[in-house]
Amino acid sequence: MTAHPPELIAQHQLTSSEYRKIVDILGREPSYTELGIFSVMWSEHCSYKSSRLHLKKLPTRGRLVVQGPGENAGIIDIGGGYVIAFKIESHNHPSFIEPFQGAATGVGGILRDIFTMGARPIAVLDSLRFGRLDDTENGPRNRRILGGVVAGIAHYGNCFGVPTVGGETIFEPCYDGNNLVNVFALGVCKKEEIFYAKAAGVGNPVIYVGARTGRDGIHGASMASAEFTEESKQKRPNVQVGDPFMEKLLLEACLEAMHTGAIVGIQDMGAAGLTCSTCEMGSRGEVGIEIELDRVPQRESGMTPYEIMLSESQERMLLVAAKGREEEVFRVFRKWGLEAVEIGAVTGDGKLRVRHHGEVVAEIPNRELADEAPLYDRPYTHPPRGGLIPDYPSTKLQRTLPAMLGAPDICSKRWIWEQYDTQVRTNTVAGPERTDAAIIRIKETGTSIAMSLDGNGRYSYLSPREGAKLAVAECCRNLSTVGARPVAATNCLNFGNPERPEIMAQLVEAIEGIAEACTFFETPITGGNVSLYNETLGEGIYPTPVLGIVGTLKTAEPVTIPFKNAGRKVMLLGGIGDCDDTRFGGTQYAKEFIHELWGLPPALDMEYERRVQFAIRKIIAEGLAESAHDVSDGGLAVALAECSFGPGEIGALIDLNSDLRPEMLAYHEGPSRILISTEYPNKVAAIAGKYEIDAPVVGVTIEKGLEIRQRTITLGAWEIAALKTAYTQAFESYV
């Protein structure tokens, strides 16, 4: 074979040194199909070539970790013979190009990652970032993207039959040209029924199941190839189309087929489709795989080997069955009306061999292809920082609190989550906006799983390291606030172009921050996803590491956010906290009223944070808290208002003993703080004393009103009904 022209190599986003490495591995020039195969496997998306070096710093082991990074999802032992599988993934770029299908297939992809492991998906959460909805120039487009993304998630999850139980939605100008859609999914299975994406047993059949292969999504990660444009005369959309009904059938059929005992290994075809699933399964099992493309079910005629290997058509799985037991597998798929075809076999030579019309069109060593992608230690300098401390005027809390509650980041997202089926499978103990973490019970074990997604781009922009630590701390705090013990984490790292040293610095610092905090809070990272190049026209997004942490608790009625009865003491575990102009941390307030972002994020003392979390878990376990809500975006005033929005409209009379400037007192976002209402302030104080944390009584619950005082001087007093209207009706006015 002759060398490919440099333009073609560049079009495949391979550098000349990467190309030389390919020639070295093969001992010859690659065929056109092989060039395509290498280009997707060695893409940033599949190979993590810019981040791998740093991802190694993450803690991945723990007592409960059954499977860490490297498989389709991480697995944690929850006791009683059961495990949970979970992971988060991004679908940012597709959702920007085609919001509905981009988001829908994002959900589809992560669900397959879960049931590939043998686990039935039981919960989905989403972390979403969009540009500002009220922006004069980009607002209409951002609203269209928001509507499409939400409808796409709803379409896929609702039909598939998995409840979407929580998440977060934030709006910033930096996401104008680059929204983020991060989807977390969690499933459950018996410990002895876990499946791995590993091929084994020379001679075992390789079976293709699910949807047919089409030309959709070829080079989802990169671009259209020369041949692609020449031969098809039109650029097919790089975004795939999802079919949740097909996925539902695949789920049921795969789980049923797994029960036959005839399946050796199984992997979904996600990014890089057939290419990725064949070479990764081969590499993990240290075997070869040989397939004949003529047997691959195809939706269109005349597809080339290149197209078949690179297609990202959705709802497809690849499995290896035990030889002689194929019929057991086929029978199950027939029952569910799905196509299952033997397309090849496991071989002993460690190679991915692809035939088309009997001729070998690609022959590549699996291990080199899957695991020896180039690794880059990209240079990094210092992350950019926010601006200088502005001189900002004082404002009246009376006026600012209703406005804060109606801000897009803070206000109720009911408009979004009512479009999601939050209850299917009848396990949802706490869905959106009832508690700080979503809670799903496991019927089989009497335990429940609490889940939270957190990331704060503003903090991470000011300091990627501290922002990442704060995200871990808040995620754990959300779990602790419902009484759950955080046990393991997954992360989705959304960053700009890693080839820019200051962006690379953000990535490195964030990873190190996550590593430090996850080690400290004993929540090992069991998997995740890195999404780089999130920028448009040179404008990067805020560095946005999103953490998904899961915790366990005994199944019971949850302690929810709202105050329940008048006359209860309101206590602030962790204390009022401190801040100054450099660590104001009131980023939400600053965004709405000062229009600046400066200084450093609020200071986190991890030791103290841990003691606060121990204390709240103890308080919840002893049944001492009637309500519980952590203080986060928007600070104390916003958290107090949110506690007042229960059906009974019980508010509070609060008096804060503090010297802070009123707007700092009301809106600073210092971590390690949790508001509870209790009938037993002395018992709570005793627990707080034991853990050496502040837990001042800051007020008492009252009917219908919220009043906040600072050393007896009233800063603001409101009817709950008015605040609730501002909070609940704002979002519809933006969309």
Added chain:
Amino acid sequence: MKFGVIVFPGSNCDHDAFYAVSHNLGQEAEFIWHDSHTLGDVDAVILPGGFAYGDYLRCGAIAKFSPVMSAVREFAAAGGLVLGICNGFQILVEAGLLPGALIRNRGLKFICREVRLHVATVNSPFTNAAQKGQVLRMPIAHGEGCYFADQRTLDELETEDRVLFRYLGNPNGSLNDIAGILNRERNVMGMMPHPERASEPLLGSSDGLTVFQSVLEAVVKA
């Protein structure tokens, strides 16, 4: 007694219905696959929620042709109790076992939320354990749950006391606030809200059990 829960490809509340009548109500239950030609020895059959056959073409439009539906028709004709919940209601309407149609929600969006239901009649095997006028809390979760029928059908439903439940605070634009109806013989019912999701206090309401308890009482008495 024994409930049968039909499983169409794409049903996704089948396990929930099964759990509600077996675990929460304490009765026997079995799944019935969509290509079955018989319902076996079940005393009542549930068509559960979900997206049967992907709800392609129109909700329930393909499901009505599945083999099990002829068994359901025979079962209903013989007086057997048939419950269609959400997608099951849509299928029964498409199959002609119940009148009217379920069209896109007024707001054109999928809605999942708890609603309050007014029990409009207790003269049925599905509500005999309730009080007339009782208000039940249970969730809805549908995109196409707006009940629609011509005036004559609506008049018939009203005069024949065949409206089972009405929404308090109509979420989807259903005519006459209809959330559930009966056939003329009063042994086939369809409802958009999900009683199986409101069958234990942990999930926020156990009002939905009233429906299954009514069926149990009706079957035991018969």
